[in-house]
Amino acid sequence: MDEVRKKVEYRSSLRSKALIKRALLELMQEKAFEKISVSDIVRKADINRGTFYAHFRDPHDVLLKIQDDMFSELTTVLNEYTPDDVMLDPVPVFKQVSEFLISDIAYYRMLFKVAGIAEYLSENKGRIFNYFLNSDVARSLEGKTEKREFIALLDFWVSGVFNVFYDVVLEKIPLRLDEVPSFCSKMVSMSTTNGATEFLKILMS
Numbered sequence: 001m002d003e004v005r006k007k008v009e010y011r012s013s014l015r016s017k018a019l020i021k022r023a024l025l026e027l028m029q030e031k032a033f034e035k036i037s038v039s040d041i042v043r044k045a046d047i048n049r050g051t052f053y054a055h056f057r058d059p060h061d062v063l064l065k066i067q068d069d070m071f072s073e074l075t076t077v078l079n080e081y082t083p084d085d086v087m088l089d090p091v092p093v094f095k096q097v098s099e100f101l102i103s104d105i106a107y108y109r110m111l112f113k114v115a116g117i118a119e120y121l122s123e124n125k126g127r128i129f130n131y132f133l134n135s136d137v138a139r140s141l142e143g144k145t146e147k148r149e150f151i152a153l154l155d156f157w158v159s160g161v162f163n164v165f166y167d168v169v170l171e172k173i174p175l176r177l178d179e180v181p182s183f184c185s186k187m188v189s190m191s192t193t194n195g196a197t198e199f200l201k202i203l204m205s
């Protein structure tokens with residue numbers, strides 16, 4: 001019985017957090033973040049203040065959780081693959097990211113419209129960089145001049161892919177999310193004279 005009760009409470013907790021996060025994003029489409037109060041959130045989410053404070057301290061805490069959850073989901077996807085595999089064939093990762101965004105596109109569209117989210121994504125590119133810097137390719141270039149080129153290429157790829165997903169979610173460019181994986185893969189492969197795969201093979205040789 002206790003196990004059943006725990007599962008019910010867990011599901012209730014997840015639901016409450018989801019309602020709170022969505023309520024904040026909806027409110028941020030209506031007015032400036034600084035003007036949003038806990039009262040606004042609980043009214044929009046149709047919960048009581050006690051439920052809010054059981055999970056969050058204030059609206060800023062909710063926004064940080066929303067942002068961190070999104071990045072955690074992305075790193076979870078990446079960690080299913082080795083960085084070398086992703087560099088040689090990024091399509092599976094791009095597909096999972098697309099599916100993740102499509103699963104609740106209205107939510108992520110609201111999030112991407114939030115002021116400061118682009119800067120947050122840019123500031124956290126370092127997490128993605130560290131993932132790729134743990135690759136066999138990166139380790140093989142330690143102390144070589146090619147390491148600088150590799151890092152520059154990573155910056156080009158990561159920034160470009162981030163921006164395409166960001167703009168597609170916000171409908172700034174005429175692509176569907178399910179088209180982004182193949183498009184970004186082509187973009188990555190065309191980013192060097194011989195193609196990305198060949199470039200990596202040269203660096204690893």
